[in-house]
Amino acid sequence: NAGVMQNPRHLVRRRGQEARLRCSPMKGHSHVYWYRQLPEEGLKFMVYLQKENIIDESGMPKERFSAEFPKEGPSILRIQQVVRGDSAAYFCASSQMGTGRETQYFGPGTRLLVL
Amino acid sequence: GQQVMQIPQYQHVQEGEDFTTYCNSSTTLSNIQWYKQRPGGHPVFLIQLVKSGEVKKQKRLTFQFGEAKKNSSLHITATQTTDVGTYYCAGLGGTSYGKLTFGQGTILTVHP
Secondary structure, rough: OOOOOOEEEEEOOOOOOEEEEEEEOOOOEEEEEEEEEEEOOEEEEEEEEEEEEEEEEEOOOOOOEEEEEEOOOOOEEOOOOOOOOHOOEEEEEOOOOOOOOOEEEOOOEEEEEEE | OOEEEOOEEEEEOOOOOOOOEEEEOOOEEEEEEEEOOOOOOOEEEEEOOOHHHHHHHEEEEEEEOOOOOOOOEEEEEEHHHHHEEEEHHHHEOOOOOOOEEEEEEEEEEEEO
């Protein structure tokens, strides 16, 4: 019974490059959430997605960041033209439903380092 | 917007001592979840509290949800070195499905 899977676990990019982070939710889960954890800080909500729908993107920066959760395949968090301030751990979580009471289970995270 | 404050930021205890972290929300929550994160790890779900005044226990851990559903606490009895990590509360507001608002976390260090 695999948990939430994220890849890559570590990603190094130079300024101006693109970063693509992938998240496969737990089996049977159709709701995905992305959170960002800056060094020495807590977790901040970025975006909540269902299959083919963005439910809440109130925590996403307006520029350079986008997220999708296609009908088939993993959820993707895409960061274009990365800057040093994007260096952080990006965690994906999933839940079975979206009632607002569902437990969110977190993946191992992707540690992004921008040089 | 909704804010969740958590105190203390750091707590150092001797093994065997008790530990408590407190969480306060600026708005009424539909539920609150607690997570533990080890250094270099990811948040691991501990428990969810839904009802006003709810108290739940997991071995040495006791979780409480306030009557007004705006505050919560986690108490660990007789800490062990395996309890080391950062403990986060995370609140779900009434109108923000899925959007967990995390407290800043309490970093627990246990000295043997």
